[in-house]
Amino acid sequence: MLSRTADHLYWMSRHSERAESLARLLDMHYRHSLLPHDTGHLDQDWLSTLNALGVMDDYLARYQRFETGTAFQYLATDRDNPGSIVSCLWSARENARAVRGAMTAEMWETINTTWLDLKGRVANPDDATGADFLDWVRYRTHLWRGVTLGTMLRDEAFRFTRLGTFIETADATARMILGRAGCALSVASTGSMAADAYAWTLLLRSIAAFEVYRKVYRDTVTAAKVTELLVLRRDVPRSLHRCMEEIDEALQDVANTRSHETQRRAGEMRAQLRFGRLDQLLETGIDQYARSFISRIGDLGERISADFLVPGSGE
Amino acid sequence: MLACSEQVPSRDSELLDPLSIVVTQPPYDEMRLPDGSQREHYRRYAEWLAVQPPSRIAQRRAEADSLFHRLGITFAVHGADEGSERLIPFDILPRILPASDWAVLESGLKQRIRALNMFLFDVYSDQDILRAGLIPADAVLCNSQYRPEMQGIQLPGGIYAHIAGIDVVRAGAGEFYVLEDNLRVPSGVSYMLENRKMMMRLFPELFASHSIAPVEHYPDVLLNNLTSVAPLGILDPTVVLLTPGASNSAYFEHAFLAQQMGIELVEGQDLFVSDDGLFKRTTRGPQRVDVIYRRVDDDFLDPLAFRSDSMLGVPGLLSAYRAGRVTIANAIGTGIADDKSIYPYVPAMIRFYLDEEPILSNVPTRILRNPDDLAYTLDHLSELVVKEVHGAGGYGMLVGPASSQAEIEEFRHRIIADPHRYIAQPTLALSTCPTFVESGIAPRHIDLRPYVLSGRDVTVVPGGLTRVALREGSLVVNSSQGGGTKDTWVLES
Numbered sequence: 001m002l003s004r005t006a007d008h009l010y011w012m013s014r015h016s017e018r019a020e021s022l023a024r025l026l027d028m029h030y031r032h033s034l035l036p037h038d039t040g041h042l043d044q045d046w047l048s049t050l051n052a053l054g055v056m057d058d059y060l061a062r063y064q065r066f067e068t069g070t071a072f073q074y075l076a077t078d079r080d081n082p083g084s085i086v087s088c089l090w091s092a093r094e095n096a097r098a099v100r101g102a103m104t105a106e107m108w109e110t111i112n113t114t115w116l117d118l119k120g121r122v123a124n125p126d127d128a129t130g131a132d133f134l135d136w137v138r139y140r141t142h143l144w145r146g147v148t149l150g151t152m153l154r155d156e157a158f159r160f161t162r163l164g165t166f167i168e169t170a171d172a173t174a175r176m177i178l179g180r181a182g183c184a185l186s187v188a189s190t191g192s193m194a195a196d197a198y199a200w201t202l203l204l205r206s207i208a209a210f211e212v213y214r215k216v217y218r219d220t221v222t223a224a225k226v227t228e229l230l231v232l233r234r235d236v237p238r239s240l241h242r243c244m245e246e247i248d249e250a251l252q253d254v255a256n257t258r259s260h261e262t263q264r265r266a267g268e269m270r271a272q273l274r275f276g277r278l279d280q281l282l283e284t285g286i287d288q289y290a291r292s293f294i295s296r297i298g299d300l301g302e303r304i305s306a307d308f309l310v311p312g313s314g315e
Numbered sequence: 316m317l318a319c320s321e322q323v324p325s326r327d328s329e330l331l332d333p334l335s336i337v338v339t340q341p342p343y344d345e346m347r348l349p350d351g352s353q354r355e356h357y358r359r360y361a362e363w364l365a366v367q368p369p370s371r372i373a374q375r376r377a378e379a380d381s382l383f384h385r386l387g388i389t390f391a392v393h394g395a396d397e398g399s400e401r402l403i404p405f406d407i408l409p410r411i412l413p414a415s416d417w418a419v420l421e422s423g424l425k426q427r428i429r430a431l432n433m434f435l436f437d438v439y440s441d442q443d444i445l446r447a448g449l450i451p452a453d454a455v456l457c458n459s460q461y462r463p464e465m466q467g468i469q470l471p472g473g474i475y476a477h478i479a480g481i482d483v484v485r486a487g488a489g490e491f492y493v494l495e496d497n498l499r500v501p502s503g504v505s506y507m508l509e510n511r512k513m514m515m516r517l518f519p520e521l522f523a524s525h526s527i528a529p530v531e532h533y534p535d536v537l538l539n540n541l542t543s544v545a546p547l548g549i550l551d552p553t554v555v556l557l558t559p560g561a562s563n564s565a566y567f568e569h570a571f572l573a574q575q576m577g578i579e580l581v582e583g584q585d586l587f588v589s590d591d592g593l594f595k596r597t598t599r600g601p602q603r604v605d606v607i608y609r610r611v612d613d614d615f616l617d618p619l620a621f622r623s624d625s626m627l628g629v630p631g632l633l634s635a636y637r638a639g640r641v642t643i644a645n646a647i648g649t650g651i652a653d654d655k656s657i658y659p660y661v662p663a664m665i666r667f668y669l670d671e672e673p674i675l676s677n678v679p680t681r682i683l684r685n686p687d688d689l690a691y692t693l694d695h696l697s698e699l700v701v702k703e704v705h706g707a708g709g710y711g712m713l714v715g716p717a718s719s720q721a722e723i724e725e726f727r728h729r730i731i732a733d734p735h736r737y738i739a740q741p742t743l744a745l746s747t748c749p750t751f752v753e754s755g756i757a758p759r760h761i762d763l764r765p766y767v768l769s770g771r772d773v774t775v776v777p778g779g780l781t782r783v784a785l786r787e788g789s790l791v792v793n794s795s796q797g798g799g800t801k802d803t804w805v806l807e808s
Contacts, residue, residue, distance in 0.1 A: 001597055005580075099570075101573040102580070108387065112385060112386075256599045
């Protein structure tokens, strides 16, 4: 297929996935804010998230000082932030529009309707704040995933769509763990273990993995087990292991003469997750591990772009 | 070789051109006879309509609007808000043509396109028609739409205008006239297809009670034709659709047609020319392209040959084309056959190449380079429509009966300064069709653009795009000024 088409499909699904991940992240903060807490703790939590997303500098440049209200706005509806939910849904739609012939009519209709509805919601601020908005984003992205899986031919276009989805999910899961680990450490130092467990529980809930956790471990929530669940378990849909499996397989299907090294790196990351041990991971430190993973998945994304999506003008 | 250097406005928006004919007598009503009773081919529809509760009709009209928005069946508006592509209003009351009318139209359109393709072949080879003196040589050779680069190229099947959108109107007594031959990059066919889909979704019962000729096979016919004109020796040709990109007003149609045909929608940046031909850049390296269905104007196709500032084309495309390595549809240089200065000669072409009498009439046209025509026109400016040639419709036009004395005088000076640039036509009464408007159902002026496809055979899909001027009395079907579309039904019995 055309490199440009593959590029649009890849970024369409990355942006759609990013919108969903952000909604889940904000949902976690929203749930957190409903708990009894002191303000400092809540702020700490937000700062950790903004750091994990790597947007702290940009946020402060725009809003001068931290406030929970503006942080929510910055990540949810700020059109000047190219990484906000609204901006991501717009980018997903624009990428889709550029290649609407390369997807099924139902996919286009879904993504276009999402954008039309969103415009209506943003026009009325009450509809673009709080849990209801986040639920709506999740619902629309679920629908998008469903229509993609349910209608798209399993061809190259599908593989690049999947690549975008799982590169983004892997990145988002790693950043969520990093944000939580950064915050958990500071809480742990104050000795509030109950609060720590509760914070990890919120993370699980926000990615719909709390029941999964209970089913798998039948145990209280601990940082170590949550990490195992979200990093090493291949049967958890948003775990790093699961994502790398999907990425590795999609890459094998689209391999070309240039992509050997990219395949190798993806395969290596997958193997390390498959054969990795939790105790070694904890020894490295959860935050350290997450940081290293984020940089490797970023490298993989860049390699995919160079090998397939925007090959230089050389033929 | 003579050359002219006039700039021709882009044809991107030719669908939005205003109609040029003004009512001077009671128009032909497509639905009703002068005594107010229904014409036979509308009888069954009218009976159905009479028993529909107004609430159902209103609800269906709203549903159509919301569906078109959701499906993104829109045209892009430059400089508008993000994501606010506009809808072309859709009227749910169909334009119905009986089989007998269609038979005349179909044979007339096929005849016309055959002659126009033969004319293009002739102009770019031996120029018999010029040597026979039927068309003044300088009208062709000194026309900016004539492309000397095309001289002597052999095109597969000798076809130049693979896709044509012929604008047809019906005047006072019900007779058809061809208003314009669009042979460059005619647009609008996606609306023909989507309007039909919409009508079938909204009113399935009407399709059960009427024998309406289907139009859904248009993309198949088009793809077959495009495949059949691939360069010689290519067994399984790769066809692509070349679009100027997502900001083009007709982008929806480009994406739609590419998808319906299952071919790749490409932009100039996706293609490159090397020694052995034309290639597209893919995730698996370069792949050969054999046929381009282009929706980019001649001027922008190849920056090395035409406009050097164009970012929309493919450098070197013309040389690959001249070497016969790729087919371009429509061919480069078809504009010479649909220019307004050549239009008056189409009936002569039909007689010259086919030795037949034209089945469809031209609007009687005065060519102002002829002194007699010029004198008559200057005496009757307030009754006539005067059009500038070498330009897309609507540009530089005088509609006499609708103009003030000052406008007429101003135009008179322009004509006298350069009569070669103008033609003049009588004002005709454009037929009307009942249409839903705010106050209910009222007659509105319409035209028809059927699409004629040429490959091994010439095919006209039964129907076309009916455009309607939604404003009372207006003849302007321009969609920025309240123009809309209707589904067009050709009855099989």
